[in-house]
Amino acid sequence: MIVGRQAELALLGRLRDAAFTGDAGTALIGGEAGVGKTTAVNAFIADCLQQRSDTAVIRGECVPLGGDGLPYAPIVGLLRDLADQVGPELMIEWAGGAAADLGTLLPELAIADEPADLTQQQQHRLRIFEAVVGLVERAARQTPLLVVIEDLHWADDSSRHLIDFMLRAITDVPVLLILTYRTDELTRRHPLRPFLGEIGRLPTVHRIELGPLSDADLETLIINTAVASPGSDQAGLIKRVVRASGGVPYFAVELVRASAGGSNELPETLRDTLLLRVSRVGMGCQQMLRTLALGGNRVEHELIAEVSDLPDDQLELILREAVDANLLIADRTGYGFRHALMREVLRDDLLPGEQTRLHRTYAESFERLGDNSDLWQPSVRAVALAHHWYAARDNERAFRWSVQAARLLRSGFSEALRLYERALELWEVVSDPEQVAGPLVRVLQEAAEAAVNAGEPERSLALLEEALSCTDPATDPLWTADLLVDKARRLQALIRPGVLETINAAMELVPVDPPSRRLADVLTMRANMLLLLDKPAAADAARKAIDVARAVGATGLEAHARNTLGCALATMAGADPEAGLAELRRAGELNSNERVQLRQIVNLSDTLTMLGRYREALDIATEGRDIAVRYGRERHSGVMMAGNAAEAALALGDWARARELVEWALRLSPPGNHWIHQRRLLAAIVLWADDDLETTEEVLTDLQRFSQLEVNGPQYFVAIRGCEAELALAQGNPVLAGEIALSTLDVMPWSDPGHDLPLVGVAAMAYGRAADIRPADWDGRIRSRLGFDPTLPITRQWLPLISAELESSTERWLSATSAMRSEGSPPHLIGYAWLRLAEYQAADGLREESRRSAGHARELAERIGLRLLARWVDEFGTASGLVRPAGRRADSSLPGLTARELEVLALVADGLSNRQIGERLVISTKTASVHVSNILSKLAVGNRAEAAARYRAQH
Numbered sequence: 001m002i003v004g005r006q007a008e009l010a011l012l013g014r015l016r017d018a019a020f021t022g023d024a025g026t027a028l029i030g031g032e033a034g035v036g037k038t039t040a041v042n043a044f045i046a047d048c049l050q051q052r053s054d055t056a057v058i059r060g061e062c063v064p065l066g067g068d069g070l071p072y073a074p075i076v077g078l079l080r081d082l083a084d085q086v087g088p089e090l091m092i093e094w095a096g097g098a099a100a101d102l103g104t105l106l107p108e109l110a111i112a113d114e115p116a117d118l119t120q121q122q123q124h125r126l127r128i129f130e131a132v133v134g135l136v137e138r139a140a141r142q143t144p145l146l147v148v149i150e151d152l153h154w155a156d157d158s159s160r161h162l163i164d165f166m167l168r169a170i171t172d173v174p175v176l177l178i179l180t181y182r183t184d185e186l187t188r189r190h191p192l193r194p195f196l197g198e199i200g201r202l203p204t205v206h207r208i209e210l211g212p213l214s215d216a217d218l219e220t221l222i223i224n225t226a227v228a229s230p231g232s233d234q235a236g237l238i239k240r241v242v243r244a245s246g247g248v249p250y251f252a253v254e255l256v257r258a259s260a261g262g263s264n265e266l267p268e269t270l271r272d273t274l275l276l277r278v279s280r281v282g283m284g285c286q287q288m289l290r291t292l293a294l295g296g297n298r299v300e301h302e303l304i305a306e307v308s309d310l311p312d313d314q315l316e317l318i319l320r321e322a323v324d325a326n327l328l329i330a331d332r333t334g335y336g337f338r339h340a341l342m343r344e345v346l347r348d349d350l351l352p353g354e355q356t357r358l359h360r361t362y363a364e365s366f367e368r369l370g371d372n373s374d375l376w377q378p379s380v381r382a383v384a385l386a387h388h389w390y391a392a393r394d395n396e397r398a399f400r401w402s403v404q405a406a407r408l409l410r411s412g413f414s415e416a417l418r419l420y421e422r423a424l425e426l427w428e429v430v431s432d433p434e435q436v437a438g439p440l441v442r443v444l445q446e447a448a449e450a451a452v453n454a455g456e457p458e459r460s461l462a463l464l465e466e467a468l469s470c471t472d473p474a475t476d477p478l479w480t481a482d483l484l485v486d487k488a489r490r491l492q493a494l495i496r497p498g499v500l501e502t503i504n505a506a507m508e509l510v511p512v513d514p515p516s517r518r519l520a521d522v523l524t525m526r527a528n529m530l531l532l533l534d535k536p537a538a539a540d541a542a543r544k545a546i547d548v549a550r551a552v553g554a555t556g557l558e559a560h561a562r563n564t565l566g567c568a569l570a571t572m573a574g575a576d577p578e579a580g581l582a583e584l585r586r587a588g589e590l591n592s593n594e595r596v597q598l599r600q601i602v603n604l605s606d607t608l609t610m611l612g613r614y615r616e617a618l619d620i621a622t623e624g625r626d627i628a629v630r631y632g633r634e635r636h637s638g639v640m641m642a643g644n645a646a647e648a649a650l651a652l653g654d655w656a657r658a659r660e661l662v663e664w665a666l667r668l669s670p671p672g673n674h675w676i677h678q679r680r681l682l683a684a685i686v687l688w689a690d691d692d693l694e695t696t697e698e699v700l701t702d703l704q705r706f707s708q709l710e711v712n713g714p715q716y717f718v719a720i721r722g723c724e725a726e727l728a729l730a731q732g733n734p735v736l737a738g739e740i741a742l743s744t745l746d747v748m749p750w751s752d753p754g755h756d757l758p759l760v761g762v763a764a765m766a767y768g769r770a771a772d773i774r775p776a777d778w779d780g781r782i783r784s785r786l787g788f789d790p791t792l793p794i795t796r797q798w799l800p801l802i803s804a805e806l807e808s809s810t811e812r813w814l815s816a817t818s819a820m821r822s823e824g825s826p827p828h829l830i831g832y833a834w835l836r837l838a839e840y841q842a843a844d845g846l847r848e849e850s851r852r853s854a855g856h857a858r859e860l861a862e863r864i865g866l867r868l869l870a871r872w873v874d875e876f877g878t879a880s881g882l883v884r885p886a887g888r889r890a891d892s893s894l895p896g897l898t899a900r901e902l903e904v905l906a907l908v909a910d911g912l913s914n915r916q917i918g919e920r921l922v923i924s925t926k927t928a929s930v931h932v933s934n935i936l937s938k939l940a941v942g943n944r945a946e947a948a949a950r951y952r953a954q955h
Contacts, residue, residue, distance in 0.1 A: 002036075003221045005210070008040060012027055022173060023171075023204075025204045026206065029180045030182070032184040037182075038150060041148060041178055045148070048146060056142075058078045058139075058146075059150070060073070060074030060077030061073070061077055061150045062074050063296060070380060072105050075132060078147065079102065086139065092109055094135055096134075104124075107377065123595065133166055153186065153192050158413065158415060160195050165635070168202065183209070214247070215242045223238070250339060255267065255273050271345050284318050285318050288319065291358060303334075303366070356392055363389045379410070400437075402422045406447075420447035441470045441483075444463050445482075448486065451463060458494065477510075478509065481507075481509040485521070500534070503525060503526045520545060520549040520558075521554075524564070528560065535572055536750050538565075539572075545560075559590035562590065566580045566583030566604075567580065573756075581607065601620060601637075602640045605621035608620065610752075610755075610794070613793055614651040618645055618648035621645035622641070638668075642662070646662050650685075653827030653864045655866065666682070683699040684723055687727055689865050691868040700724055704720070714749070718744060721759070722758050722759050728740060728766075734769035742782070746781075751787075751788075760785045764782055797823050797829075800833075804833065809840065813837035834857035835869070838851075838857065842882060847882055857869065858870060901931055904932060905947060915928070
């Protein structure tokens with residue numbers, strides 16, 4: 001029975017009810033050790049099962065292992081529970097192509113003739129992440145699901161990353177995740193602290209803090225657990241226990257149990273209490289408990305039998321004594337402590353010599369049991385051996401097993417990196433490290449690969465620099481070249497200068513005759529980098545890569561190179577778009593693996609958008625995202641496809657669809673450049689659809705550090721600068737807008753219609769709006785940028801608007817609106833053209849015609865949801881007296897509130913915080929706070945409650 005937790009259980013019940021209606025959520029339960037987190041969770045699960053017997057529950061526990069960590073330990077627990085409930089066969093069916101990847105975590109899911117592809121380890125990890133999410137979602141669609149992960153304070157890095165991914169990705173299925181952690185474990189530098197801060201900002205995560213029980217609740221607990229009776233001889237003891245325990249239930253119960261021997265003296269601390277409890281069993285049982293404590297929270301029977309070296313009957317008697325004394329819990333194959341605190345106290349009570357001896361005994365036992373045991377995978381055994389030999393101070397064996405464990409951890413990259421770094425730390429103190437691990441430069445290179453896969457590119461770059469310092473290009477040119485290629489990739493990922501210089505240095509070290517796969521690889525990578533940094537040179541570089549790849553039969557590299565060639569040919573000024581598209585399609589036909597296929601789809605959809613063929617681009621990108629999800633690459637290629645689909649959707653006027661795609665992608669916390677792309681799209685959506693200038697400025701300010709032409713080429717630089725120019729227009733500063741656009745065009749290293757024309761268009765819009773104050777040279781600077789192929793769709797879509805702004809007449813704008821509609825120009829530009837036509841018609845005295853044109857613009861703005869365009873139309877209508885501003889009907893009780901402020905007020909009335917309002921409206925918390933302050937001021941009320949009451953009175 002549980003006492004004193006009614007409020008917390010009620011909150012969990014509300015979260016469950018919301019989650020089970022399809023609005024997945026997370027309960028984050030914190031509390032000090034012994035406060036009853038597991039007890040509360042168990043009581044809640046029992047209540048769920050009583051209310052809905054079809055509720056499924058899967059559980060996982062994080063495992064402490066002296067800082068080494070067992071990667072994905074709680075996730076393996078979840079998978080094993082799910083396999084017990086639905087069967088491995090159904091899980092394999094649900095996982096699809098990612099089943100082989102899950103088999104590296106749970107052997108039951110491995111497919112004999114379909115081994116996991118471990119050549120691209122980062123993609124392997126992404127497939128694991130997405131497969132786990134997919135399994136949870138499929139299971140939840142069968143029956144409501146509780147996912148419980150306990151002891152997050154012991155979570156390994158890999159598990160934390162996967163849990164973070166789960167919280168963001170699982171949204172619309174009946175799942176409630178319950179995560180528990182100890183608050184008293186969170187030192188200032190504990191890795192869980194920033195993790196909790198990150199997930200705590202998610203709107204689906206709800207914190208529940210379990211504090212000490214009240215005195216009355218503790219008394220009830222002690223009596224109800226039958227460890228003491230309320231009789232007069234025990235009443236005094238209960239009162240003293242309540243005072244001594246500090247409200248911690250586990251401490252209170254153990255104090256009473258420790259006093260069962262008749263002593264009136266209570267131990268002063270929980271440690272003393274638990275040691276007193278242990279002292280009540282025999283000496284053999286006490287030693288067994290201390291031995292088990294060093295093995296972890298749970299130890300397999302086969303392992304403890306090997307460690308103890310006792311006859312079976314004697315071992316079973318001792319273990320039975322511990323179980324009967326309520327100190328251990330037995331399961332199907334092993335033993336665990338009833339509470340982790342008991343294990344920690346026993347471990348800490350061991351003398352230094354005892355710890356060293358027992359670690360050695362565990363290590364020797366693991367070695368004797370070998371890899372043939374069905375109880376653990378080779379990687380788990382290797383990690384345990386590395387841990388125990390290191391703790392036993394045997395550097396030679398600790399070194400050997402650290403290297404072996406690191407090489408076996410195919411997807412636990414953070415844990416592998418720590419093991420590699422331990423091996424590097426021991427390199428100088430062991431007798432012959434190269435005999436065990438191979439050359440130092442190899443270990444450094446492997447550590448660098450683990451670091452980048454663990455999300456630590458800075459550390460990876462440092463390790464590569466160290467490896468390069470250990471190599472001599474004159475004596476080992478090929479290894480040096482490989483390291484330089486890796487370094488170039490890190491520099492590119494970190495958006496650092498020197499990418500081309502580094503890859504060129506690698507090129508000089510690779511022989512061109514005879515052709516080799518290494519040469520094809522370097523040439524292909526160089527061509528790909530040139531596509532971003534020097535597109536005119538990319539086509540020739542790609543052709544060279546194709547020739548070498550074909551000569552050595554490297555089909556995948558040939559496909560990558562054709563991908564690059566197709567992009568260069570299709571989008572550069574003066575090139576051949578159809579030839580480029582043919583190369584891209586040829587790359588798809590050569591499809592040798594999923595990476596090649598997905599890159600081809602990404603590039604084809606992007607190229608079609610750059611050419612102005614938006615419907616084709618949207619269809620291909622949408623299909624590509626579905627393919628990426630099937631391959632388990634949702635967070636990487638799937639996010640890229642979502643961005644491309646969003647670009648095309650914006651150009652087609654489907655701003656709601658674009659927002660949906662961008663929000664979906666950002667929920668997955670995409671890496672690197674994919675995050676930049678999505679945030680830039682978000683800035684455009686917030687600007688045009690929401691007319692939220694402050695949030696747009698915040699997003700763009702954050703992106704400025706990535707807007708470096710010499711580092712990542714025009715792709716991000718142009719798009720970010722173009723959005724900055726549009727923001728300046730929205731702020732009523734056309735001169736600044738024009739200078740941003742034209743200065744960006746001036747530094748562009750080559751002409752590219754897909755990049756240049758939108759910038760020229762913004763410059764032309766600024767030209768038209770700054771008629772009386774624009775610099776004299778703007779006309780010529782804009783016209784000099786109009787030499788693009790007039791047959792290209794994108795040229796025909798932008799040129800009417802640009803020409804109309806330059807020619808400045810009603811007739812030109814009439815022609816522009818007609819041409820833009822027939823050529824399929826982006827609807828927001830058509831709406832803007834209608835507005836400009838209305839302005840010129842009004843100036844010419846054509847008042848009725850102007851009113852109709854402005855009405856067309858206003859109707860389009862409302863239809864596709866563009867508040868910025870609607871504001872411009874309303875401002876024109878008010879200034880000209882031709883069009884009455886549209887919007888909400890005035891409300892005398894809510895004076896002066898803008899449409900956005902009314903939205904915010906509605907959410908305040910629903911009880912949302914500023915952070916939650918920001919997340920709902922995709923604005924910053926600061927912006928939400930400013931809106932709330934403005935609302936309180938305009939309504940002349942003192943607080944949010946009064947403002948909410950005013951709103952409810954009118955709605």
